[in-house]
Amino acid sequence: MDDDQRMVTSTVFPDSTPEEQMRVNERLGIEFQCQASWTGPVNAAARIGNDILLRSQEKFPDHVIPMATVDPSQMAPDEVQAELGRLFVEGPAAGLKPYHTMGIPYHDAAWAPFFEFGNSRKLFTLLHPLGNLAWAPNSAQAQGIVELARRYPELSILIAHSGGSFEYARTAVWIAKQAPRVFLELTLTPVTAGIVPWLVGEIGAERVLFGTDTPMRDPRPQFGWVVHAAISEEAKRQILGLNFCRILARCESNCPAIRRVREKLT
Numbered sequence: 340m341d342d343d344q345r346m347v348t349s350t351v352f353p354d355s356t357p358e359e360q361m362r363v364n365e366r367l368g369i370e371f372q373c374q375a376s377w378t379g380p381v382n383a384a385a386r387i388g389n390d391i392l393l394r395s396q397e398k399f400p401d402h403v404i405p406m407a408t409v410d411p412s413q414m415a416p417d418e419v420q421a422e423l424g425r426l427f428v429e430g431p432a433a434g435l436k437p438y439h440t441m442g443i444p445y446h447d448a449a450w451a452p453f454f455e456f457g458n459s460r461k462l463f464t465l466l467h468p469l470g471n472l473a474w475a476p477n478s479a480q481a482q483g484i485v486e487l488a489r490r491y492p493e494l495s496i497l498i499a500h501s502g503g504s505f506e507y508a509r510t511a512v513w514i515a516k517q518a519p520r521v522f523l524e525l526t527l528t529p530v531t532a533g534i535v536p537w538l539v540g541e542i543g544a545e546r547v548l549f550g551t552d553t554p555m556r557d558p559r560p561q562f563g564w565v566v567h568a569a570i571s572e573e574a575k576r577q578i579l580g581l582n583f584c585r586i587l588a589r590c591e592s593n594c595p596a597i598r599r600v601r602e603k604l605t
Contacts, residue, residue, distance in 0.1 A: 355554035357395040361402065363553065367562050371402055371596055373434055373583075375465070377555075379408035380438035389426055396431055400595045404587065406434030406465060411449040412441045423456050433592035435464035444469060446483035446490075458491035460591040465497045465524065476513035488518030495586045496521045497548060502534050502564070503527035512541045522582065526550035530560050535568035535578070544574035548583050 353359075364372060374395055379388020385408045396403040407426040409419045426432040435457045443449050445466055457464055472480040488496050496518070501511040502525035515521040523538060523546060538547050549565055551558035565578050587600045 353554065357398050357403075360553055361399060363558060364402075367558060369558070371404060371580075371584075371587075371600060372553075373404040373406050375406040375408065375434070375436045379410075380436050381440065383410060383413065383440065385410045385414065386422065389422065389432075392432075393426075393430060396594075400431070401599055402596055404434065404592075404594050404596050405430070405432040406436045407432040408436045408438065409453055410441055411453070412443060416452060419452050423453070427456070427460065427462075427592070429593075431592065431594040433462055433587065433590045433594050433597055435462055437464065437466065439467045439469040442469070442471070444472065444480065444483050446487045454487065454491050454494060458494040461493045461495075461589040462592070463495035463497060463586050463590065465499050467499045474507065474510050476510050478510070481510050481514050484514050484521070485517040488514075488521050492520065493589075494520065495589070497524045498522070499524050499550070500527045501525060501538065501547075502531055503529055504531055505534060505537070508534055508538060512538065515542050515546055522546050522548050522586070524548045524550045525564065525578075526552045526556065526561055528556050530564045533569075535565060536570050539568075539570050539574055539578075544570065544577045545582055547578045549579045 374392060376388030376391045378391055379385045382388070389407050392405045392407060396405050405426070409422050411419060414422070435453060437445060437450060437453065454464065466484065468474045468480060474480055484496065498511045498514065498521065501508050501523035511523050515523055523542065525535065525548065535547070551561050565575055568575065584600050584604055587597050588604055590597060
């Protein structure tokens with residue numbers, strides 16, 4: 340279960356089409372993948388990115404869980420609501436993907452309709468820290484995410500790249516200890532030695548999630564990062580899939596892949 344894949348064109352990254360990503364996933368035993376577009380959050384073209392995402396989900400409806408984007412820096416409130424309706428009420432999306440390049444702190448009122456919607460449907464959101472703000476325990480940004488988690492207690496909050504460094508992870512752990520529905524997603528290229536056992540020791544295996552950022556990053560070393568970690572087999576099972584399956588099972592979503600996830604949990 341991969342909670343962070345991207346949809347980009349093959350002229351940017353190799354093995355980046357839906358078919359190519361599925362082939363790599365099958366070799367690793369990844370049955371379900373949560374996908375976000377690159378175009379939507381990174382290139383500030385939310386609707387175009389969401390359309391790319393929906394096309395991928397249409398090709399592999401039993402495997403792909405869409406993570407959609409809106410951009411309150413460019414979209415009016417009524418446009419945000421219309422896009423949420425198109426993607427989540429009429430469509431199969433289950434995840435919310437804001438992004439730091441939009442320059443708006445996640446606890447800002449501009450994001451409120453986005454997160455209120457997610458909270459009402461018990462969805463999940465993947466957050467990347469804003470690079471222009473301090474990232475440290477007790478920093479305004481970290482406290483803002485804690486505030487967000489307390490304001491929307493039914494929303495599952497995933498902090499991206501929590502395995503990238505111990506400095507970064509300490510702040511992510513501090514946030515997770517303040518709010519029970521905050522989870523730490525591992526993916527990053529460095530594959531920091533020893534950080535997976537450390538995270539498990541700090542917050543428990545049930546709060547740590549496997550992700551890859553495929554195709555921007557190669558999923559294979561990141562898979563090994565968990566498989567070869569000095570933790571129990573049960574902890575590895577939780578991190579590699581069970582934890583995210585439980586998050587998905589709560590979501591009020593039309594996604595066929597989530598229906599299959601629920602069946603596997605029963």
